[in-house]
Amino acid sequence: MRLDAVTRVRTLAAANAAKSETDRRLAEEVVLATVDAGFARHFVPRRWGGDAGTFGEYLSAVTVVGEGCASASWCAALYATLGRMCGYLPEAGQQRIWGSSPDTRIVGAITPSGVVTPVDGGCLLSGKWPRTSAADFSDWALCAGVVPSDRGDHGELRYFAVPRDDYTVEDTWFNVGMCATGSNTIVLDGALVPETSSFPGDNLWQGKGVDAAAPCHNVAFKAVNGLSFVAPALGAVRAATSHWAAVIATKTEINGKATRDRETVRLALARSAAETDAAELLLERAAATADAGAVEPDLLVRNSRDYAVAMDLLVTAIERIFRASGARGQGEDNPVQRAWRDVTCAAGHVALQFEANGAAYARHVLAELAH
Helix, strand or coil, X not given: CCHHHHHHHHHHHHHHHHHHHHHCCCCHHHHXXXXXXXXCCCCCCXXXXXXXXCHHHHHHHHHHHHCCCHHHHHHHXXXXXXXXXXXXXXXXXXXXHHCCCCCCXXXXXXXXXXEEEEECCEEEEEEEEEEECCHHHCCEEEEEEEECCCCCCCCEEEEEEEEHHHCEEECCCCCCCCHHHCCEEXXXXXXXXXXXXXXXXXXXXXXXXXXXXXXXXXXXXXHHCCHHHHHHHHHHHHHHHHHHHHHHHHCECCCCCEHHHCHHHHHHHHHHHXXXXXXXXXXXXXXXXXHCCCCXXXXXXXXXXXXXXXXXXXXXXXXXXXXXXXXXXXXXXXXXXXXXXXXXXXXXXXXXXXXXXXXXXXXXXXHHHHC
16 A cells, blocks of 8 residues: 555545544545555455555554544455455455456445345345444445354354445444444345355355465454454554643643643653553564464464453553543544544454453463463
């Protein structure tokens, strides 16, 4: 992705952040700039004109946009992530999506929902897939569903690519944070998805890519999933801290003393900045691990652990800055309060809970040592 184009997205996203919150969706110019910067094509296979890019580049670009608006960054990240996921489709399915352009805007609901009915040549999908970010600005949707089994088990998890003409978007996103992601509900009513437009969930979760030449398609999903959700928060906290620091650097107390001379203020800045830097280092290592190739089990659980720890660090950092901002930081026009709400809400994502990820890491390490 081009740095100048990514920086432009950050600028536009920041300028539109307040209105986008009110509208509960991104401004169209921000979406178009996101696509122009290369987010949608970043992980698309090269044979379709995509970049088959790296996770390191992805982390950097998503973080930069997050400095302008966490919601815009979140949507940009997911455009790229869903492009990577559709790389697991059979070639015919990929051709339907990217045959005319690698910049197809794909959104997705990876939690299984709805009803899947097998028919000759494919499956019929009906139901609702909630919390689909950027749904209003999409060309395709990747929906997870379970194909029923007659063997008495839970069936097979599969992902189904559905073109925009086959689904509607229901306005359901009324959130306290990440308001502008427009994470509305995708509704399907008997949409026919051919076999070539779906793939087994195991391929994604185990990193069994169709294109062996592209390392980004041969990494287990859990090894990289957290990047999409923590990187926007990293950018938001970094920008909020810088904004707050600029204010206190020139602010004068009612007694005439400079705010910057207060020890508590200095310590708040130092610790929050350190926590943000520590989170960034954890994410950079996780991205580098993924870029090195197939992630072994010990590295997979380490990455998942580190995403959760990085988010915890960012939550603590922005909480401290928000409290230190006082009533000024609580104003609707203050970016600190928006970052506080956005980061706090992003931290609620199931993939970022330390209790689950930390336990999985420790369980793996101790089992290895026991043998």
